[in-house]
Amino acid sequence: xxxxxxxxxxxxxxxxxxxxxxxxxxxxxxxxxxxxxxxxxxxxxxxxxxxxxx
Amino acid sequence: xxxxxxxxxxxxxxxxxxxxxxxxxxxxxxxxxxxxxxxxxxxxxxxxxxxxxxxxxxxxxxxxxxxxxxxxxxxxxxxxxxxxxxxxxxxxxxxxxxxxxxxxxxxxxxxxxxxxxxxxxxxxxxxxxxxxxxxxxxxxxxxxxxxxxxxxxxxxxxxxxxxxxxxxxxxxxxxxxxxxxxxxxxxxxxxxxxxxxxxxxxxxxxxxxxxxxxxxxxxxxxxxxxxxxxx
Numbered sequence: 001x002x003x004x005x006x007x008x009x010x011x012x013x014x015x016x017x018x019x020x021x022x023x024x025x026x027x028x029x030x031x032x033x034x035x036x037x038x039x040x041x042x043x044x045x046x047x048x049x050x051x052x053x054x
Numbered sequence: 055x056x057x058x059x060x061x062x063x064x065x066x067x068x069x070x071x072x073x074x075x076x077x078x079x080x081x082x083x084x085x086x087x088x089x090x091x092x093x094x095x096x097x098x099x100x101x102x103x104x105x106x107x108x109x110x111x112x113x114x115x116x117x118x119x120x121x122x123x124x125x126x127x128x129x130x131x132x133x134x135x136x137x138x139x140x141x142x143x144x145x146x147x148x149x150x151x152x153x154x155x156x157x158x159x160x161x162x163x164x165x166x167x168x169x170x171x172x173x174x175x176x177x178x179x180x181x182x183x184x185x186x187x188x189x190x191x192x193x194x195x196x197x198x199x200x201x202x203x204x205x206x207x208x209x210x211x212x213x214x215x216x217x218x219x220x221x222x223x224x225x226x227x228x229x230x231x232x233x234x235x236x237x238x239x240x241x242x243x244x245x246x247x248x249x250x251x252x253x254x255x256x257x258x259x260x261x262x263x264x265x266x267x268x269x270x271x272x273x274x275x276x277x278x279x280x281x282x283x284x285x
Contacts, residue, residue: 003091003094004092004093004094006094006097006154006155007093007096007158010097010100011081011096011100013147013150013151014151017143018147018253021143022253025261026260028260028264029260029264032264032268032271036270036271039274
């Protein structure tokens with residue numbers, strides 16, 4: 001029976017961490033995306049097209 | 055939805071989440087109970103994919119770092135940085151899940167076994183890589199020095215893979231390749247590995263997009279500051 005507790009503990013920890021990180025990245029991606037769009041609109045330039053990382 | 059996170063990504067996200075949920079159900083419902091270890095053996099279906107991704111993520115770092123040094127394009131640095139963050143999370147979860155399994159089966163949380171020790175070394179290499187990459191003494195300095203850690207650190211990956219054959223070890227050897235699994239066990243493991251690989255790809259897509267957008271914001275803010283100073 002104690003083996004089941006260890007199994008549940010490992011599963012709950014792993015799944016929560018993975019889905020928590022996935023949701024965190026989704027939200028951060030949307031937030032940054034909104035920021036970039038807002039900055040592009042306010043500056044009226046197309047700096048993003050020549051940005052680093054592209 | 056827009057260029058940074060297009061609508062087709064929703065299909066990719068949905069497929070990954072559905073496969074992850076299918077893997078979760080298979081671990082508890084489809085896979086049979088192992089006779090000698092009992093229920094705790096099911097940790098194996100999480101532990102192996104986590105270990106696979108922590109090695110795959112470092113392979114991506116290694117290749118990206120070589121590409122960055124060869125071509126000096128920041129996209130390769132972005133990929134390596136994203137892979138390091140994700141790899142560290144998967145490596146940490148792999149060590150924790152292995153430790154929980156060890157407590158149930160061996161009676162100890164940790165032992166200085168060759169597989170465990172080399173995996174812990176990989177965890178420290180991940181930390182070192184991210185520390186060097188994020189060292190912000192000078193813009194671009196981290197991106198120039200981090201590949202040294204990424205390329206040298208990769209030497210640990212084949213050592214981890216071969217550790218159970220190179221040294222006497224408590225860690226179970228590769229029973230997958232020795233026909234030690236029944237068909238339902240093998241099918242569950244394959245579904246879990248595929249699901250976790252898709253999840254890694256999804257997390258990479260998001261993380262690289264985040265790095266790219268942070269770069270755009272940094273550049274736009276620098277440009278704004280520069281024009282303000284000029285004015």
